[in-house]
Amino acid sequence: MTQIYDDINSFLIDFGNSVPASVTVNEDGSYSIFLNARISHEKRLQAYQDELRHILNHDFETANINVNDIELTAHHNKL
Numbered sequence: 001m002t003q004i005y006d007d008i009n010s011f012l013i014d015f016g017n018s019v020p021a022s023v024t025v026n027e028d029g030s031y032s033i034f035l036n037a038r039i040s041h042e043k044r045l046q047a048y049q050d051e052l053r054h055i056l057n058h059d060f061e062t063a064n065i066n067v068n069d070i071e072l073t074a075h076h077n078k079l
Contacts, residue, residue, distance in 0.1 A: 008055065010048070012037045021047035025060050 007030040015022075015036040020043060022034045033051045035044045054060070 007031060008033060008052070010035060012044075014038060020044070021051050023051040023054055031055050 009026075009030060010033045012035050015034070015038065017038060018036075020036050020039050024032050024034075026032055033048060035047055039047070
């Protein structure tokens, strides 16, 4: 297991009905994954995997790329 997994914090919060999950890079270089408390456990696992994929693909280090393009590429590579 790599060091990166030690630098990921997960939080269960109420996003309402908006998004299943979100990930941010923290000032110390760690990551926070926020999971929507209103979705099922199975959907939270899938959302966690999607956010983890963004971390492992270094999507936050890619300059000048639109977030929609990152999402499109991430979900296309999943197929």
